[in-house]
Amino acid sequence: MRVNFTVNGRPQQADDVWEGESLLYVLRERLGLPGSKNACEQGECGSCTVRLDGVPVCSCLVAAGQAEGREVVTVEGLADLARQRSDGLSACGTPPGEAGHAQTRDTCSQSGESGELAPIQRAFIDAGAVQCGFCTPGLLVAADDMLERNPNPTDADIREALSGNLCRCTGYEKIMDAVRLAAARQSEGV
Amino acid sequence: MPNGAPTKITQASGTKGGIGESMLRPDGTLKVTGEFAYGSDMWHEDMLWGQILRSPVAHAEIVSIDTGEALAVPGVYAVMTYDDLPTEVKNYGLEIQDTPVLAHGKVRHHGEPVAMVAADHPETARRAAAKIKVEYRDLPVITDEASALAPDAILVHENRTDDHAAHVPHPNIVHRQPIVRGDVAEARRRADVIVEGEYVFGMQDQAFLGPESGLAVPAEDGGVDLYVATQWLHADLRQIAPVLGLPEDKVRLTLAGVGGAFGGREDLSMQIHACLLALRTGKPVKIVYNRFESFFGHVHRHPAKLYYEHGATKDGKLTHVKGRIVLDGGAYASSSPAVVGNAASLGVGPYDVDDVEIEAIGLYTNNPPCGAMRGFGAVQACFAYEAQMDKVAGELGMDPVEFRRRNAMSQGSVMPTGQIVDSPAPVAELLRRVKALPMPPERQWESSEGADVRQLPGGLSNTTHGEGVVRGVGYAVGIKNVGFSEGFDDYSTAKVRMEVVAGEPVASVHTAMAEVGQGGVTVHAQIARTELGVAQVTIHPADTQVGSAGSTSASRQTYVTGGAVKNACELVREKVLEMGRRRFGSYHPAWATAELLLEGGKVVTDGGEVLADLVDVLGDEAVEVEQEWRHRPTEPFDLRTGQGNGHVQYSFAAHRAVVEVDTELGLVKVVELACAQDVGKALNPLSVLGQIQGGTTQGLGIAVMEEIVVDPRTAKVKNPSFTDYLIPTILDTPTIPVDVLELADEHAPYGLRGVGEAPTLSSTPAVLAAIRDATGLELNRTPVRPEHLAGA
Numbered sequence: 001m002r003v004n005f006t007v008n009g010r011p012q013q014a015d016d017v018w019e020g021e022s023l024l025y026v027l028r029e030r031l032g033l034p035g036s037k038n039a040c041e042q043g044e045c046g047s048c049t050v051r052l053d054g055v056p057v058c059s060c061l062v063a064a065g066q067a068e069g070r071e072v073v074t075v076e077g078l079a080d081l082a083r084q085r086s087d088g089l090s091a092c093g094t095p096p097g098e099a100g101h102a103q104t105r106d107t108c109s110q111s112g113e114s115g116e117l118a119p120i121q122r123a124f125i126d127a128g129a130v131q132c133g134f135c136t137p138g139l140l141v142a143a144d145d146m147l148e149r150n151p152n153p154t155d156a157d158i159r160e161a162l163s164g165n166l167c168r169c170t171g172y173e174k175i176m177d178a179v180r181l182a183a184a185r186q187s188e189g190v
Numbered sequence: 191m192p193n194g195a196p197t198k199i200t201q202a203s204g205t206k207g208g209i210g211e212s213m214l215r216p217d218g219t220l221k222v223t224g225e226f227a228y229g230s231d232m233w234h235e236d237m238l239w240g241q242i243l244r245s246p247v248a249h250a251e252i253v254s255i256d257t258g259e260a261l262a263v264p265g266v267y268a269v270m271t272y273d274d275l276p277t278e279v280k281n282y283g284l285e286i287q288d289t290p291v292l293a294h295g296k297v298r299h300h301g302e303p304v305a306m307v308a309a310d311h312p313e314t315a316r317r318a319a320a321k322i323k324v325e326y327r328d329l330p331v332i333t334d335e336a337s338a339l340a341p342d343a344i345l346v347h348e349n350r351t352d353d354h355a356a357h358v359p360h361p362n363i364v365h366r367q368p369i370v371r372g373d374v375a376e377a378r379r380r381a382d383v384i385v386e387g388e389y390v391f392g393m394q395d396q397a398f399l400g401p402e403s404g405l406a407v408p409a410e411d412g413g414v415d416l417y418v419a420t421q422w423l424h425a426d427l428r429q430i431a432p433v434l435g436l437p438e439d440k441v442r443l444t445l446a447g448v449g450g451a452f453g454g455r456e457d458l459s460m461q462i463h464a465c466l467l468a469l470r471t472g473k474p475v476k477i478v479y480n481r482f483e484s485f486f487g488h489v490h491r492h493p494a495k496l497y498y499e500h501g502a503t504k505d506g507k508l509t510h511v512k513g514r515i516v517l518d519g520g521a522y523a524s525s526s527p528a529v530v531g532n533a534a535s536l537g538v539g540p541y542d543v544d545d546v547e548i549e550a551i552g553l554y555t556n557n558p559p560c561g562a563m564r565g566f567g568a569v570q571a572c573f574a575y576e577a578q579m580d581k582v583a584g585e586l587g588m589d590p591v592e593f594r595r596r597n598a599m600s601q602g603s604v605m606p607t608g609q610i611v612d613s614p615a616p617v618a619e620l621l622r623r624v625k626a627l628p629m630p631p632e633r634q635w636e637s638s639e640g641a642d643v644r645q646l647p648g649g650l651s652n653t654t655h656g657e658g659v660v661r662g663v664g665y666a667v668g669i670k671n672v673g674f675s676e677g678f679d680d681y682s683t684a685k686v687r688m689e690v691v692a693g694e695p696v697a698s699v700h701t702a703m704a705e706v707g708q709g710g711v712t713v714h715a716q717i718a719r720t721e722l723g724v725a726q727v728t729i730h731p732a733d734t735q736v737g738s739a740g741s742t743s744a745s746r747q748t749y750v751t752g753g754a755v756k757n758a759c760e761l762v763r764e765k766v767l768e769m770g771r772r773r774f775g776s777y778h779p780a781w782a783t784a785e786l787l788l789e790g791g792k793v794v795t796d797g798g799e800v801l802a803d804l805v806d807v808l809g810d811e812a813v814e815v816e817q818e819w820r821h822r823p824t825e826p827f828d829l830r831t832g833q834g835n836g837h838v839q840y841s842f843a844a845h846r847a848v849v850e851v852d853t854e855l856g857l858v859k860v861v862e863l864a865c866a867q868d869v870g871k872a873l874n875p876l877s878v879l880g881q882i883q884g885g886t887t888q889g890l891g892i893a894v895m896e897e898i899v900v901d902p903r904t905a906k907v908k909n910p911s912f913t914d915y916l917i918p919t920i921l922d923t924p925t926i927p928v929d930v931l932e933l934a935d936e937h938a939p940y941g942l943r944g945v946g947e948a949p950t951l952s953s954t955p956a957v958l959a960a961i962r963d964a965t966g967l968e969l970n971r972t973p974v975r976p977e978h979l980a981g982a
Contacts, residue, residue, distance in 0.1 A: 009480060031240065034231035039449070040481040044912035048401060075224040106827040121222040125214055125809020128876040131706025131884065132451030133221030134399040140222060146317070156644045168399050168450050169707050171883030172920040174876075188529040 005067040007031060008077025009084075014064070023067050024048045024059040027074060035075040035137045038128035039166070046165030050074045056145045058164075075137035078144055082118035084149070108185035120144045120182045127178035138167045143179050151186055153179070191407055192234035192474065194227030195417060196444065197732035200696070201715050203727075206790075208720030209940060212876035213595035216729055217705075217861075229419035230404030231394070234474035235281055237405065238267055238308040240460070240467045241315035242477070243322050244486055245297035245304055248327035248521075248905035249344075249536055249556040252295055252304070259321040265314040265706050267471045269322065271305045274470070282405035282458055283546030284425065284561070286352040286364075286523040286939035289646045291462050298519035299558055300906045301486025308467040308475050314950035319900040329726075331556040331905040335495070335516050336364040338553045344523060344684055346554035357466060357829050363529035364552040366533040366884040371606045372545030377510035381501030384447060385583040389498070389574040390971035392897035393518075394491035394888075396563050397917045398706075400449015402459040402487050403478040406468035413440025414465045417578050423702045424738035433462050434469065441716060445732035447972025448766030451706035453562030454488040455901035456743055457524050489561030489723055489749030491522045492517040493550070494533070500893045501584050506596045510545040511538045511606075512576075515571060518562070519552040527551035530566030531676050531827060535607050535836055536551040536554070540617045540669040541597040546606040548832070556905040558898065562743060565670065565950040566887060572668040576955035580664075580962070590959070591621050591665050599669075605861050606834040611840060611875075613943075614933035620844035621667055623866040623929045630862045630925075632661065632849055647850055649921055659672070661861075664959025668951030672944030673746040673838035677826040680746065680838070681818050683737030684714075685730075686752035686762050688722060688804075689812035693873055695791050695804040697759070700730035703739040703751040708946060710747050715757050721759035722766075723788030737818060745841060745944025748873060753939040754819035761815040763788055770807040822937060837874070838941040843867035843948035845886065845956035849922075851964040856976030858894050860922070860957060863887075866929040870943030875930070882949045883926045891918045897973050 003026065014030045019062070023081060026042070027033045036059055037047035043061040050059045051073040059072075060112045073081055120143050123129075130136050146153060146161035153161070156180045167175060201216035220226035221811045232920045258267040272280065272294040275378035280294065281287045288811045293304045299885070305322050309315035332338045332346055335759030350391070354365045380382070408881040413436055420426050423443045431441045448455070460477040467475040479487045501509040515533045519526035550567075563569075583593035598617035605612055633656065637644035641655040648654055674680035685700040697718040705711045713728040739751045767786050770793050784795035825834040848862040865886050872878045895916040899908040909915045934941025952973055962969050965979055 007672070008948050018313065028231070029233075032193075032233075033224070034227065036401070036478075036480070037228070038230055039401065040912045042481060042911055042913060043480075044361075045399060059258065071717070074974075075222075079223070096523070099951060124222050125218040126879055128212070128214070130215060130221050131709065131880055132398070132400065132448060132450040133226055134219070134228060136221050137224050156642055159920045160650070161645055163919045166399065166917055166919060168397055168452070168917060169884045170880055171887035171926055172923045173883045173926050174880055175920065 001065065003064050006071040008073055011147035016065050019065065021064045022060050023062040023064050023075060024065040027059060033074055033076055033098060037134050037137055039083060046142060047135050047138040049141045049165065051141060051145060055140060056142050075140055078096055078118040079116050079141055082163055098137040118144060120147065120154065123185065125180040127174050127181050129170060130180035135167040136167060139175060147183055147186060151183060153183060192232050192407060194232040196446065198728050198730055200726055203719060205726050206719060207237055207716060209716045209724065209873045211716065213712050213874055215709060216715060217711060226447050228400050228449050229417065230401060230478040231273065232405035232417050232446055232476060234405060236408060237474040237476050238310055238471060240475045240477035241307045241313040241319045241465050242303045242463055243292065243319040245300060245302040245306040247297065247326055248300040248332045249329040250297055251329060252293060252297065253325040253327050254303060256323040257305065263314060263318040263321060265310045266307060266318045267473065267791035268467055268468060269334045270466060271307060277433065280430040282429040282433060282462065283523055284457055284525050285527050288347055289522040299556055306463050306467060309470050318434045323707060328860045332362065333557060333905050334900050335553060338555055346556065357970050362554045363552055363766045364523050366532050366551045367827060367832055368830060369534045369537065369546060369548040371605045371608065374510045374512055374545045374547045377545035378501055380503065381509040383502040383582060384501045385497045385577050385581045385585055387580060387581060388970060389496040389577060391494040391570045391573055393493040393900065394563060394892045394896050394913060395485060395790060395898055396452035396454030396488065398450030398452055398454055401479040401481065401484045401842055403490055404446060404460055405474060405476045406464035407474040408468045408472055409850055411440060411441065412725055414468055416461060416465055417444050417941055418461055419446050419455060420702045421706060423704065423732060423734050424739035425741065426458060429458055429735050430462050434465055436586045443734045445704055448704060448706040451742060452564045453566065453743060455561040456562040456741060466910065474643050481912055482910050482980040483909060489559045491563035492529055492560040492570065494518060494570040496570065496577045500578045500582050502586060504586065505594050506586055506588050508541060508543045508597045511543050513537045513548040515550040516540040517550065517552045518555055518557055519793045520555055521558040522559040524559050526561065529567035532671060533571050534832055535827060536568045536671065537575065537671055538606050540599050541570060542603050543606065548606065557900050558907060564885060565947050566744065568668065570949050572951040573955050576666040580959050582787045590684050591625055594621055594667060598713040607827060607836055609835045609837060613839065613935035613937060614868060614929060615840060615842060616707050616933055617667055617842055620842055620866040620868060620931065621665065624645055624844045624846045624864050627846065627864045627927055627929065628740055634861060647852035647859040648855065653690065653857065654853055659850050660853055660964045661850050662960040663846065664963055664966025666952040666955035667842065667844040668960060670719045670745065670841050670948045671837040671843050671953055672749060673744055675820060675836045675838065679748060681820045681830040682739045682741055682751040682754040683752065683815065683816065683818045685736050685816035686718065686755065686758040686795055687764050687812055688766060688808065689813040690805050690808050693805065694726055695724045695808060696726045696728060697724045698728035699755055700736050700954050701739045701751050702732050702734060702736050702753065703747055704732060704742040706742050708742065708747065708881065709874060711878060713748055713752055715875050717755045718759055719753060721756060721763060723790055725791065729832055735818065740770060748942055749938055749944050750821060752783055753821065756939050758815045758817050759821040762813050765813045766807060768795065771981040772801055773807060774802050793937065820961045834869045839938060839943060841881060841943050841948040843952050845952040847956035847959040847960040849957060849964055851961060851979060853965060853979065856979030858961060860890055861922045862924045863890060863953060864927045866931065866951055868933050868943060869934050869945050869950050870938060871941040872930055873940065873942060878930060878945050879928055881945045882928050885946060885949035886926050886953045887923050888917050889950045890923065890957055893954045893957035894972055894973055902924060
């Protein structure tokens with residue numbers, strides 16, 4: 001089947017999708033967006049977290065067909081999303097109708113090579129919240145979503161919001177530091 | 191070159207960026223943008239997907255295998271079984287080559303690889319693998335010491351010829367290591383109290399998040415290029431090449447991104463399978479385990495039964511320790527012999543005891559194979575000896591920390607192996623420090639709006655608002671060896687190059703060290719900056735084009751590969767200074783007379799006088815050195831007495847756990863888990879904290895939730911998923927305050943002490959001690975489950 005949906009602000013089209021394929025598989029293997037990770041493929045670890053019409057979901061549990069006509073944001077799109085939030089503009093510069101074919105890997109919002117990072121990405125690096133990094137994309141999407149809804153979270157709020165994302169390396173302390181840091185920078189307008 | 195093949199990363203630093211600074215990871219940006227390619231992200235034009243068919247039973251003869259139906263599935267390119275292996279070498283193994291690449295005639299554990307498929311879609315490969323018909327004839331299962339050593343026990347491995355076969359008392363024992371020192375019978379008579387205990391340690395999984403994965407690409411020269419997530423490229427190579435029938439120079443390994451390891455990637459997983467399928471089909475083959483398969487695809491931490499007797503005098507001095515440690519190694523040896531050596535030699539803990547009898551054995555059974563996991567044999571022992579220390583203190587009516595302090599080992603102490611501890615061993619100081627940290631407030635769940643259930647046992651299940659909740663506090667301390675022990679040639683290799691690039695001096699570091707998340711790449715760049723005085727350092731991808739770095743295990747990489755990088759940098763520096771003397775020596779006498787350093791891109795005297803810019807010294811020449819580096823050698827332990835200078839270095843951590851237990855429901859909330867650890871020298875303080883907090887949390891996991899449950903009747907794994915095998919979430923993990931002590935070990939580079947494992951030891955017994963303190967229960971097994979506590 002063919003699936004049409006928007007990924008990180010760009011219309012995408014995936015062809016020859018088998019009905020059993022997950023959104024995660026299509027993102028990773030058909031659209032060249034391997035940032036979302038495949039740690040459990042059972043919806044338990046949160047490594048594949050993306051936003052589907054704004055809502056964080058485990059993309060391993062979403063059938064690709066369910067994404068038809070909807071908007072997906074992955075870790076590769078966090079920097080653009082943050083930019084849009086801060087200036088209310090589409091940073092990609094390509095009007096939706098002129099987007100390229102799904103198979104192209106070279107699109108501005110997907111490469112992650114823009115040099116700019118979303119505040120939550122910067123905070124994860126600065127706080128030392130990244131070790132092996134496999135949980136990081138999912139945590140970033142989840143944390144970014146939480147800070148959008150709750151700019152001044154308590155520690156208990158952060159823990160509750162991120163409780164669906166497993167990390168095996170850090171013991172979560174530096175992840176807590178990173179989210180606190182991003183929230184503080186956000187409130188200071190840094 | 192496949193998509194995702196690693197490339198060099200150059201990191202510049204605005205500060206000196208040397209050792210001792212909390213430099214940020216050079217791969218951090220790639221990891222937060224999603225660009226960092228892990229093994230499972232590798233992609234190649236025209237690639238196939240490999241799938242392994244695994245045994246559904248633990249112990250059985252294979253009567254027949256029929257691959258016909260699988261081969262007929264459209265999209266399938268190859269199906270391979272034991273009969274398709276190309277050479278006479280059909281087994282592999284880290285210490286004993288007892289592990290079949292594909293089962294031959296018999297399977298020995300649930301999940302053993304039996305056949306494999308390559309197809310053009312992963313689901314096609316899975317479905318085809320399911321169409322392979324294998325007929326099994328069940329054999330009785332060996333599941334514990336009693337069944338392994340019974341008079342009529344089936345041998346898990348017949349006709350053993352390995353190095354340990356001659357000295358073990360039974361062929362179902364992989365290795366046995368006694369440690370005998372002093373006269374326990376005599377010491378026993380001096381004891382005022384004698385305390386016995388039996389302890390059970392559950393099977394823990396490394397549960398790294400990035401599943402086993404890699405991509406094998408057949409090469410035009412008949413060889414193969416393998417991109418793989420592993421812990422030791424050269425050990426993989428040594429095991430892979432003979433099975434493929436290729437010389438080692440035709441099997442080229444490159445480290446793909448590694449999503450955590452913790453010991454679980456020391457053994458091979460999909461490496462040989464992917465290479466065989468690639469060579470058979472002539473196409474690149476990628477294999478990625480899903481989580482279910484991952485639980486079968488790597489070894490676990492040995493479950494253990496431990497029997498201890500401790501004696502002490504009334505004034506709180508240990509008289510003797512007797513211990514028997516039975517580790518279940520499962521169906522294949524993996525690193526069981528070394529785990530046995532560790533459990534035995536570290537089995538008394540960080541205490542001065544003159545009279546010791548310890549025996550550790552590792553069993554062959556039909557349970558899942560067990561091998562390396564962070565802490566490596568020392569973890570199981572620490573859980574038991576620390577429970578014993580509390581028990582003895584209780585018998586003596588003595589404070590448990592005070593009792594430990596009176597017996598704490600220190601620099602100059604003699605281990606039960608006879609080895610003198612010749613660097614700082616601040617055991618009493620670590621306990622003092624961790625005890626001195628401020629306590630979390632009582633009834634910490636109370637807020638202005640009432641009880642915040644998220645801070646209580648049971649959390650958002652809203653099972654209590656504080657009723658029935660009791661606090662407990664527990665302490666523990668442990669001792670871990672750093673580096674490979676028992677006479678192993680534990681070397682590493684570094685290639686360091688210095689040249690001028692775009693008008694700036696740049697150092698590049700090339701090692702085969704597996705970066706698994708620990709931050710070795712960060713530290714290598716820091717060492718290069720410190721030794722060579724440059725701002726820019728390029729880290730070359732790890733591969734087998736440079737000499738072995740040894741394993742990213744045993745808390746050893748900063749010590750050993752760090753040591754190799756430091757050594758290679760020093761040799762480069764000498765050459766650079768030699769060039770400087772040749773070019774500019776005649777202009778300034780200091781070139782000949784002063785101690786010269788490289789700092790800030792310049793050659794300076796130890797008095798700070800600048801003699802030349804490195805750019806001018808180097809010109810268009812490059813200086814390059816590749817050199818092996820070794821730490822002090824170790825010795826094997828005597829097979830009867832366990833005596834010998836077996837370990838390179840010891841590391842120590844202490845924990846204080848504060849828990850709150852809902853005694854009605856048996857639910858535990860760990861409120862805080864404080865740690866004090868001596869790291870010798872923190873090369874990167876931020877990374878050190880990350881290691882200590884991460885290790886502490888894995889210890890918490892095995893204390894209260896993590897366990898691979900194996901059915902004792904069938905030896906089948908019952909919970910191979912993150913739904914049923916629980917690892918700590920951010921809600922389960924408390925704050926982890928850390929007090930880092932830096933007492934230099936003069937034998938180690940920069941005085942450093944390996945960091946990664948020690949915190950995993952004492953975390954678990956501290957949590958158990960705290961739960962015992964809260965409930966008054968004996969609790970002789972870990973993990974503790976609600977049914978062990980409810981109604982207490």
